[in-house]
Amino acid sequence: MSGKLHAYWWALPLSSGIFFLLAFYPFDWWPFAFIALVPLYYFAAVERSGRRVFWGGFITAACFSFSLSYFTVIGFHWLPQAYLFADLVRLSVVPIVLCSGGMIGAFIWAYSRLRGESVFLNALLAAAFYVIPELLLRAVFGGYYLGTLAYAATSVPALMSFAALGGTPLVSFVIAWLSGILVEALLWWRSRPRAVAGAAGLSLLMFVAAFLPNWLFLHVPAAPVRTLSVALIQDGDRTKASFGSDQNGTFSFPQLGTQLDNAAQGKPDLVIYPFSPVEGTLYRGAKTIFDKNILVASETEFAAWEARQLPASTTLLTWNNVYVQTRFMNEYEFWQDGKVVSEYQKRELFPFMDYTPQWAQRIGFFTTPFDSAAGIPDNHAEFAGVPIGGLLCSELDQPDLARGEAFFAPLIIAVGSEAMFDSPVASEYSLKAAQFRAAENNVPVIRGNLLGPSGIAARDGSLIAALPAGRGGILRASLILTAPRPTLYSRLGDAPLFVLLCGILASALWPKRLRSRVQN
Numbered sequence: 001m002s003g004k005l006h007a008y009w010w011a012l013p014l015s016s017g018i019f020f021l022l023a024f025y026p027f028d029w030w031p032f033a034f035i036a037l038v039p040l041y042y043f044a045a046v047e048r049s050g051r052r053v054f055w056g057g058f059i060t061a062a063c064f065s066f067s068l069s070y071f072t073v074i075g076f077h078w079l080p081q082a083y084l085f086a087d088l089v090r091l092s093v094v095p096i097v098l099c100s101g102g103m104i105g106a107f108i109w110a111y112s113r114l115r116g117e118s119v120f121l122n123a124l125l126a127a128a129f130y131v132i133p134e135l136l137l138r139a140v141f142g143g144y145y146l147g148t149l150a151y152a153a154t155s156v157p158a159l160m161s162f163a164a165l166g167g168t169p170l171v172s173f174v175i176a177w178l179s180g181i182l183v184e185a186l187l188w189w190r191s192r193p194r195a196v197a198g199a200a201g202l203s204l205l206m207f208v209a210a211f212l213p214n215w216l217f218l219h220v221p222a223a224p225v226r227t228l229s230v231a232l233i234q235d236g237d238r239t240k241a242s243f244g245s246d247q248n249g250t251f252s253f254p255q256l257g258t259q260l261d262n263a264a265q266g267k268p269d270l271v272i273y274p275f276s277p278v279e280g281t282l283y284r285g286a287k288t289i290f291d292k293n294i295l296v297a298s299e300t301e302f303a304a305w306e307a308r309q310l311p312a313s314t315t316l317l318t319w320n321n322v323y324v325q326t327r328f329m330n331e332y333e334f335w336q337d338g339k340v341v342s343e344y345q346k347r348e349l350f351p352f353m354d355y356t357p358q359w360a361q362r363i364g365f366f367t368t369p370f371d372s373a374a375g376i377p378d379n380h381a382e383f384a385g386v387p388i389g390g391l392l393c394s395e396l397d398q399p400d401l402a403r404g405e406a407f408f409a410p411l412i413i414a415v416g417s418e419a420m421f422d423s424p425v426a427s428e429y430s431l432k433a434a435q436f437r438a439a440e441n442n443v444p445v446i447r448g449n450l451l452g453p454s455g456i457a458a459r460d461g462s463l464i465a466a467l468p469a470g471r472g473g474i475l476r477a478s479l480i481l482t483a484p485r486p487t488l489y490s491r492l493g494d495a496p497l498f499v500l501l502c503g504i505l506a507s508a509l510w511p512k513r514l515r516s517r518v519q520n
Helices: 003-007 011-023 030-034 038-046 049-073 080-091 093-112 119-140 149-155 163-188 193-218 254-263 299-309 356-361 394-396 399-405 425-441 489-492 495-519
Strands: 224-234 245-247 250-252 270-273 282-283 297-300 315-324 328-335 339-345 381-383 386-390 412-415 445-448 452-456 463-467 473-482
Touching: 003 250, 011 030, 011 038, 011 049, 011 445, 030 149, 030 163, 038 049, 038 093, 038 163, 049 093, 049 425, 080 093, 093 119, 119 193, 119 495, 149 163, 163 193, 163 270, 163 425, 163 489, 163 495, 224 299, 224 445, 224 452, 245 297, 250 299, 254 270, 254 299, 282 299, 297 299, 299 315, 299 328, 299 339, 315 386, 315 412, 328 381, 339 381, 339 386, 339 473, 386 399, 394 412, 394 425, 399 425, 399 489, 412 425, 425 452, 425 489, 452 473, 463 473
Parallel strands: 224 270, 270 315, 282 297, 282 315, 386 412, 412 445
Antiparallel strands: 224 473, 245 250, 315 328, 328 339, 381 386, 445 452, 452 463
């Protein structure tokens, strides 16, 4: 390492952190994602001090994670009574940065120590030691890991297609692998040009061998099921969002009535209002008396109102809480001609958002006015006899749920909201997550968000139509639904990627162990 580089050793890791920032929202200069790891990998390869390598990885991850977490959680708002919970969420920026930085730092240190003589294996090792901590951080944050490198690839549908083989982490692996190859070329192209050329050629062969069969599978025409015209309502402006109310036994919501009138033009098959019509819950049957005024209107009242707003041929989807049989359910309800014709109930509840865990309740720490109950695992909605997959709000970040839907549903609806955050950062990443759920499972996904962004992703993850955050309007599209064609990822999940990672680690560790035996 040269004297100047030694003195300013932090510059290369910091450069990687800056490149990460430029690759993601709000800049979205996605080509930077393909070189973001190059300075950090180069630094780890040439720096002899293990301590500095660790801190180099920490600097890169901390720079990126601090920006994402700060502009997300600092603007977090929740129920006024749960002010302590909101304060804890805002303070979480500190453990997020420490956890992300420490984990990336440790794995970059391991990468520097396991590097060997093989240019090809070094590049694979670099990718593995980026994706492993990404998988761990995704688990730590309950699926909400906004720093997923693959999210920068939503502008490159061809690259997104790798998600059909190994999910979003495999796409991250491919991008990190390209960075690893670039670093090996920078290090060895003068002294070992044949080794670099051989590694690049072998990498290209592996890339094509994985890409081509998968691309052909994804582009085989599937049998059409039906055509579906959709109109999705987006307010865009949180200051103008409102709720309906019960006025002397009659439901009233003038703002939504105007929006439904606009959405109904052209008589779409499905209109989606990606929020609740009431601030609280609807109730089924007789109204029960609670100590809190949370039951706002009956389903019967809302159904009668809905029947006056839309033609009988159009179905309306709303996302709301429903009190039924002593339980609160978080669900999609499909309304047609004054009746609930189908519903999907959330299966995977998110702690502190959907319910307050028992241990927290015991110490008097409540974050919800009521606890939602989980729907049965195999519950699903139907539209005109066609099964519809459901990913409700936080379920969007649970890839295993989407994998299950891919076997029976020609369409997945993923309505949700990040209205508790002032910044649109989390909402932007949720749209990218919806695109990847589509690409992973070869199923179109409708992502609805009242404040935006909303989008309709095709089977390959590309956006057919979209509305940016902050803009009100009606998002329209016509979809040709086809028979389900589950992908390798739908069938096996992360297993193929785990096998690949284990093979890389074994290949890197074996020569080290053998060399140690020889020396002893």
